[in-house]
Amino acid sequence: MNVDLRYLGRSEAREAAWGVALRLSPNLARPKVFFDAELVHPVRFREAISALHEVVVGDLRFKKRDRSGLRAFKQQQAEEEQRLRAAISDQVRKEALAEAARKPPSPPPSSPELDTRFRVMHSLYWAAWRLWANEVWLTELARHVIAFDPLITVAPDCVFFEAFAKDESSYGCLFVERDAFQGEAGSGLGTTNVDYSPALFDHFQSLRSYRSTRLQVDPRGFEVKVEGDPDLREEKIDLPASWLRGFGQLQAAMALPSRRVSVPVEAVYSVLAFLRRHRERTGPRSLRFQLVPGRVPVLVLDPWGVSIVCHGAPAWDGDKPEEIKVWGRRRLFALARLLPLAERVEVQLLGSGLPSIWNVKMGEMRFVLALSGWTANDWTSGAALEGLGQHKAPPPGLADAVARHLEKSHSASLPVLARAMAAPQGELVGALHQLAKQGQAIYDFSAQAYRWRPAMPVALSESVLGPEPPEVVEGKVLYFDNLVKLGRGEPLEGSRRKVSAWVDGVECEAAVDSDGGFSKARCGCSHFYRFKLRKGPCRHLLALKLEIQFERAVRS
Numbered sequence: 401m402n403v404d405l406r407y408l409g410r411s412e413a414r415e416a417a418w419g420v421a422l423r424l425s426p427n428l429a430r431p432k433v434f435f436d437a438e439l440v441h442p443v444r445f446r447e448a449i450s451a452l453h454e455v456v457v458g459d460l461r462f463k464k465r466d467r468s469g470l471r472a473f474k475q476q477q478a479e480e481e482q483r484l485r486a487a488i489s490d491q492v493r494k495e496a497l498a499e500a501a502r503k504p505p506s507p508p509p510s511s512p513e514l515d516t517r518f519r520v521m522h523s524l525y526w527a528a529w530r531l532w533a534n535e536v537w538l539t540e541l542a543r544h545v546i547a548f549d550p551l552i553t554v555a556p557d558c559v560f561f562e563a564f565a566k567d568e569s570s571y572g573c574l575f576v577e578r579d580a581f582q583g584e585a586g587s588g589l590g591t592t593n594v595d596y597s598p599a600l601f602d603h604f605q606s607l608r609s610y611r612s613t614r615l616q617v618d619p620r621g622f623e624v625k626v627e628g629d630p631d632l633r634e635e636k637i638d639l640p641a642s643w644l645r646g647f648g649q650l651q652a653a654m655a656l657p658s659r660r661v662s663v664p665v666e667a668v669y670s671v672l673a674f675l676r677r678h679r680e681r682t683g684p685r686s687l688r689f690q691l692v693p694g695r696v697p698v699l700v701l702d703p704w705g706v707s708i709v710c711h712g713a714p715a716w717d718g719d720k721p722e723e724i725k726v727w728g729r730r731r732l733f734a735l736a737r738l739l740p741l742a743e744r745v746e747v748q749l750l751g752s753g754l755p756s757i758w759n760v761k762m763g764e765m766r767f768v769l770a771l772s773g774w775t776a777n778d779w780t781s782g783a784a785l786e787g788l789g790q791h792k793a794p795p796p797g798l799a800d801a802v803a804r805h806l807e808k809s810h811s812a813s814l815p816v817l818a819r820a821m822a823a824p825q826g827e828l829v830g831a832l833h834q835l836a837k838q839g840q841a842i843y844d845f846s847a848q849a850y851r852w853r854p855a856m857p858v859a860l861s862e863s864v865l866g867p868e869p870p871e872v873v874e875g876k877v878l879y880f881d882n883l884v885k886l887g888r889g890e891p892l893e894g895s896r897r898k899v900s901a902w903v904d905g906v907e908c909e910a911a912v913d914s915d916g917g918f919s920k921a922r923c924g925c926s927h928f929y930r931f932k933l934r935k936g937p938c939r940h941l942l943a944l945k946l947e948i949q950f951e952r953a954v955r956s
Contacts, residue, residue: 401641407427409425410597422616424617431590434622435559438583439607440579448765455565456565652837655843660746668732668735678704684703685702726773761846802831806835806852875939910944925938
């Protein structure tokens with residue numbers, strides 16, 4: 401998808417007599433959004449926005465280097481250098497003989513003189529190199545590090561910043577409540593991009609608690625004629641379909657059924673400190689959550705088997721013992737700068753090998769870090785998020801009606817939406833899931849409400865997002881072709897039931913939770929043998945899920 405970006409000037413921190421103005425340049429290609437208020441705690445904002453920077457530039461994918469071009473280049477350089485050395489040597493020898501014939505050689509310069517000249521030339525070289533490096537960061541080469549400029553949303557009760565990593569495995573969102581500001585000079589509600597560069601990150605580091613700092617989303621580009629202005633920059637970037645689909649799917653994942661685990665700040669610090677001092681040589685490289693009803697959670701770091709007990713955390717209130725594994729734990733270093741300011745940490749666990757969402761509370765600020773199952777597994781690599789929740793297809797027009805209501809109210813909880821739309825919550829969940837996948841809505845854990853936030857100027861259609869995962873497509877085909885033959889259902893403890901079936905000749909069974917999700921499952925296909933539920937249900941389990949979801953007759 402081609403996205404237009406138009407900025408007047410660059411985002412920067414400007415010194416003033418009263419303090420610092422942190423001016424963010426909004427995208428002029430989108431509707432007008434502006435904000436101007438003083439930060440009550442500049443240092444807290446500095447550390448939180450720096451954590452968001454770690455997400456913006458995050459790209460931990462393994463990149464295999466192709467050295468064939470380098471070897472050919474080095475060989476060519478060596479041959480050219482050899483020819484050049486021979487030519488220069490002959491020329492210098494001739495010039496030296498001619499000079500020696502005219503006058504006697506002068507004494508060599510003293511050692512201190514050579515040292516002084518070396519230091520002068522060395523400093524000139526590195527000054528020029530740093531200038532060149534900064535220019536490279538500020539040019540289009542920075543797009544290889546920053547896929548898309550962060551989003552900022554000015555809402556009635558808060559201002560929040562969002563960023564999605566280039567490797568499509570991490571998402572960060574910083575919520576700043578209006579109580580974090582004072583002396584507001586004006587605001588225009590809405591969502592836009594803000595110009596971002598590594599130079600702006602350096603400006604963030606200059607924020608201090610002893611001087612006033614104002615956060616300004618500058619509206620001046622909307623109010624003056626900017627055509628022909630030398631500070632106007634226009635850019636068209638092509639976002640891949642996988643990036644767009646992942647950005648929408650993670651919003652849909654926020655509201656999926658999950659286990660909420662409270663983790664003390666000290667436990668997160670212990671995890672990061674141990675990982676900083678040790679490097680795993682062998683697998684497994686998982687972070688295990690051991691959850692026992694009535695006991696505090698225990699975190700286990702593999703392959704060392706080191707246990708970190710969450711002292712001071714509330715006891716796990718589940719109805720049965722569980723062990724949930726997550727991978728890609730080194731991405732948690734994005735939270736390192738937040739820990740000295742954090743009050744508490746809550747983790748939303750969707751299941752073993754599935755995404756996890758880390759919520760850090762810092763007074764009037766909240767930071768959300770969403771991680772895919774593991775670093776190499778982005779949000780779109782399988783059917784994991786497509787088949788976790790129970791989402792009934794909304795009736796025609798419901799999603800548009802919900803979008804209009806959210807756009808007007810800016811945020812609403814599910815019960816409020818049910819009363820306003822006069823629709824069952826099951827259908828509303830399907831409509832909200834669709835809006836989230838289209839980049840129109842976001843789920844806020846703390847408020848337990850959906851917020852209106854158009855990530856793109858237009859809703860993301862299926863043609864833009866690209867095709868669905870193959871297992872989802874094939875699962876729907878099996879369901880609509882009536883290839884699901886249900887067996888006998890058995891009740892289980894905890895409002896669950898066991899359902900078995902034959903799907904296109906393949907035997908499968910699943911333990912279905914009250915919310916329609918699969919806590920356990922088994923299938924005889926090769927996809928399940930390789931991935932279990934780590935990449936979501938296979939096509940046969942998805943077809944079984946659709947059969948149960950739409951309440952077809954069950955043979956006794």
